[in-house]
Amino acid sequence: MSTAPQTVAVIGGGRMGAGIAQTFAAAGSALTVIESNEQAATEARERIAASLARAAEKGRLNEPAEDILGRIVLIGSVEELPAGVDLLIEAVPEDAALKARLLASAEKAVGERTVLATNTSSLSVTELGAALSRPGRFLGMHFFNPVPASELIELVVAPTTTDETLQAALAWTRALDKKDVVVKDSPGFASSRLGVALGLEAIWMVQEGVAEPEAIDTAMQLGYKHPMGPLRLTDLVGLDVRLAIADHLHAILGERFAPPPLLREKVARGELGRKSGQGFYTWH
Missing domain, CATH: 3.40.50.720 (NAD(P)-binding Rossmann-like Domain)
Structure with missing residues (x-):
């Protein structure tokens, strides 16, 4: 052992x-x-x-x-x-x-x-x-x-x-x-690269009005057995952290990791997720 x-x-x-x-x-x-x-x-x-x-x-x-x-x-x-x-x-x-x-x-x-x-x-x-x-x-x-x-x-x-x-x-x-x-060693390794890709796409969907955050997260939890949806996870990780990783991957891997404007706007407003009390969800 x-x-x-x-x-x-x-x-x-x-x-x-x-x-x-x-x-x-x-x-x-x-x-x-x-x-x-x-x-x-x-x-x-x-x-x-x-x-x-x-x-x-x-x-x-x-x-x-x-x-x-x-x-x-x-x-x-x-x-x-x-x-x-x-x-x-x-x-x-x-x-x-x-x-x-x-x-x-x-x-x-x-x-x-x-x-x-x-x-x-x-x-x-x-x-x-x-x-x-x-x-x-x-x-x-x-x-x-x-x-x-x-x-x-x-x-x-x-x-x-x-x-x-x-x-x-x-x-x-x-x-x-x-x-x-x-x-x-490669950009984003395995976990961050895949996790950020899913999270960014979910944010694009919110920005484009495809569905509310709760609906997107529930779809991934119940449809794909994810323990937590990508937007709630983004709130837990921190929107500022996710933006920094996305910017890094965008610079190296190209446009598929371009951060949605909505993510930048929320970070600029101080809506960083659970640690600030507000992100895609309200935390109390």
Whole structure:
């Protein structure tokens, strides 16, 4: 049976980073979460604590929530990382320059055997790896929101990624009791490319007055057995996140990923989905 890494570091304690930290901590790993300032660190800890409390209420934890939280430490920079980190995952917003800079800094702070990973949902793992001196130990580990409940981790392999690195990531994925899919580095990988294509077409249908969001989502749920319709999923992912991915894919793959004007308009109005209270649905 695969075992979780002993020590894991996560750069970024937002929704995704906090979920990744919680998931590894619940599997027994010692976690270090890096946040840029004290307020962000406090919010990250509160985010993890609240999520653990909900998981405990649903009977999803194998030990007290406070014990899991006790394995998570927050620090302010990669220079403060403890020695001997087995796995470091970057989980900051989808900004290639920011990710590359943080990964390069982290590489200098950890040991030569540390596996480095990015949680990007669409950016080129190959290009991010170019910022590293040892790109062979780097790959994409694309987690899905909400991380603790999601079954999937998409492992993205660049041409430089060694088989040893991939095998370590596969073992850790299975130790988390999650399913893996392995894909070669390409625009949008498998999940984002297909998910965004479906979501954008659904938004075009709303813009063109084909049907209301509820009708489109119900059609996909009942007709194609999707657990959630593409528009409700867009609200959960964040309309701003979906727009950023669409713009990236549009630039590389062409017009079939052109974002609908309606998506840009809603983002400009601050209608970002669940996190803002309004998207294609109203959230309370």
